[in-house]
Amino acid sequence: MLLRSSVLRATSRVATTRSLLLRTSPLGVTTPWISKHAGIRYNSSDATSNITDIQTQLPSIDDLTTSTIDQTSHAIGELSQHVGYLQSIGLAQTWHWPADIIQHTLEYMHVYTGLPWWGTICATTILIRLLMFPLYVKSSDTMARNTHVKPELDKLNKELMASSDMSKSQSIALQRKKLMAKNGIKNRWLAAPMIQLPLAIGFFNALRHMANHPVDGFTNQGIAWFHDLTQADPYLGLQLITAAVLISFTRLGGETGAQQFSGPMKKFFTILPLVSIPATMNLSAAVVLYFAINGSFSVLQTVVLRNKWVRKKLAIADVAKPPVGLPKEPEKGIWQSLKDNMANAKDQAEKRRIMKEKEEKMHAIVKEQRENARIKIVRKTKFHK
Known part of the structure; x- marks a missing residue:
């Protein structure tokens, strides 16, 4: 019994000594207890500061995930802050195609002004419309002069x-x-508003391709209820704004402020914007934002060009009122007007064909007369000489 108890006491002493020698460090690495206390004994002043500086707890996974997401969100949009980014991703490849020209313009505006993408789209649209304003002034003046004659x-x-x-x-x-x-009156200025058509097509294609890619920053640089420019407007707010402004500037006299639409045409331009709402409901917010800003500028331009003080300062003729007392022609519907125009064009083409045939006959007669004029009459007696 005495021998067994002494063996047990010796075993417990060995286990206690071993546990002291193999204590674990705060970071989970086993460190000899002796070497640790040796460091404290011979360098006690530094050991206290070192122990307090040791991190005793690793950051949680949630904290790491949150910080990573924050860094990623701040990084979105950084690539598009450099000129040439669009070309590097396959966009803005040329300087002669309307969509590529618009993309280059949007990129320069975005980089050098520091505007977010929604502001870039608005600013570029307004800038181009301001550059086109003199053409609309000339067109408005021409239309007004036409009303006088x-x-x-x-x-x-x-x-x-x-x-x-x-x-x-x-x-x-x-x-x-x-x-x-x-x-x-110079009718060439009447074609000035037609320049808006290739520009609108260029904006549509440029923004559609940028949203489909998508361009860096398009997903989080929207505003208000359309924060993501790559997705469709969930509330159709932009579509409703576009339809409202299109109806407004049609009622006010078109973009020149001098157009006089008939009753059927006004009805047509009232129904068309409403039909466009379901047609554009699946387009990206970037594209419909352009339509809304462009239409809003058209309404503002119409109001400005209808102002008498502005027309006087810009030397734009006033629109003549229709003469009183003359019988008015009955208004035709849209389809009837199209049929009449097609019939008139057909009659005019037939008349031109007849006139061309007459002209060709006259040219043939004149040519024959010239050839006959060169013929000389020679008497028979001259052949015997």
């Missing part, structure tokens, strides 16, 4: 359409040209 022009145009004689048609065309020159 509209009865005479309509009369000459009807005579020209009804004429099948080439000389008479040329005479009528010359009268019309003199009338327009006398009143300072």
